[in-house]
Amino acid sequence: MAQASSSQSPSEHPPQTPHPSKKIIEQSYDKIAPTYLKWTSSFSSPRLTYLNKLLPLLPPSTSCSILELGCGAGVPCSQILAQRSSSLVAVDISSAQLELARENVKIDEGGGGMGVVEFVKSDMHALSFPDEKFDAVVGFYSIIHLPREEQVVLMKKIGEWLKPGGHFLANFAATGSEGSWAESWLVEGSGMFWSSWDEGKSLEMVRGAGLEVLEGNVVVEEEVGGKEVGFLWVLGRKGEAEG
Numbered sequence: 001m002a003q004a005s006s007s008q009s010p011s012e013h014p015p016q017t018p019h020p021s022k023k024i025i026e027q028s029y030d031k032i033a034p035t036y037l038k039w040t041s042s043f044s045s046p047r048l049t050y051l052n053k054l055l056p057l058l059p060p061s062t063s064c065s066i067l068e069l070g071c072g073a074g075v076p077c078s079q080i081l082a083q084r085s086s087s088l089v090a091v092d093i094s095s096a097q098l099e100l101a102r103e104n105v106k107i108d109e110g111g112g113g114m115g116v117v118e119f120v121k122s123d124m125h126a127l128s129f130p131d132e133k134f135d136a137v138v139g140f141y142s143i144i145h146l147p148r149e150e151q152v153v154l155m156k157k158i159g160e161w162l163k164p165g166g167h168f169l170a171n172f173a174a175t176g177s178e179g180s181w182a183e184s185w186l187v188e189g190s191g192m193f194w195s196s197w198d199e200g201k202s203l204e205m206v207r208g209a210g211l212e213v214l215e216g217n218v219v220v221e222e223e224v225g226g227k228e229v230g231f232l233w234v235l236g237r238k239g240e241a242e243g
């Protein structure tokens with residue numbers, strides 16, 4: 001596996017101990033889970049536009065295995081993915097978010113079209129799965145919370161977890177930042193952390209994981225209060241096995 005040598009480029013140096021942001025992010029989402037859902041539902045996001053580009057590329061729902069990283073309250077993406085797959089693994093670091101997701105993603109035990117949904121409480125950076133397990137791996141507004149060096153390591157793992165021909169959909173911040181902290185985000189006292197490579201290096205990171213970039217577009221969205229924020233939306237595909 002090639003490693004970038006310059007400190008200016010995405011590199012692979014996973015920290016030995018959890019990054020200090022992890023506990024803060026977990027505690028904050030535990031505190032703000034309902035507030036975040038109300039806030040994020042109150043303005044337009046390209047989530048569904050991109051999800052709708054992914055859905056036709058997936059295998060039939062009777063044999064489709066999906067991993068969702070940072071599922072949050074499960075609205076609307078986990079709800080849709082649960083209907084469109086035979087197996088959805090929905091991961092989040094926050095127990096409160098997972099509790100909401102469990103409520104919002106109604107598991108159809110009668111077998112009326114929905115596959116198996118597994119909710120997993122974990123730091124996505126600590127996950128491990130067998131190679132070629134998933135038809136798709138997605139992450140909406142979640143990978144942005146990982147320190148950017150961890151994003152490189154995670155992307156490599158995603159490249160391994162995807163089946164040949166499998167798809168990746170996620171958004172990253174549009175501009176580079178080693179790490180930015182907020183003392184209070186959405187709710188007083190709820191600290192938050194984000195990190196990112198710039199657009200070119202994020203795309204390099206995705207390609208470095210063995211994925212072809214089908215789409216890589218910066219889309220600016222207007223949050224409540226008129227604040228404009230750009231995200232890089234990436235739809236990628238792992239190459240088919242040769243021979």
Ligand SMILES: C[S@@+](CC[C@H](N)C(=O)[O-])C[C@H]1O[C@@H](n2cnc3c(N)ncnc32)[C@H](O)[C@@H]1O
Pocket residue numbers: 025026029040047069070071072073074075077091092093094097122123124125139140141142145146
């Ligand atoms: C901005 S919210 C996005 C939630 C949802 N995907 C959406 O589109 O609204 C980010 C989510 O990622 C989760 N998260 C943050 N860091 C994480 C990590 N290291 N591992 C797993 N989940 C994480 C948070 O708990 C939160 O639910």
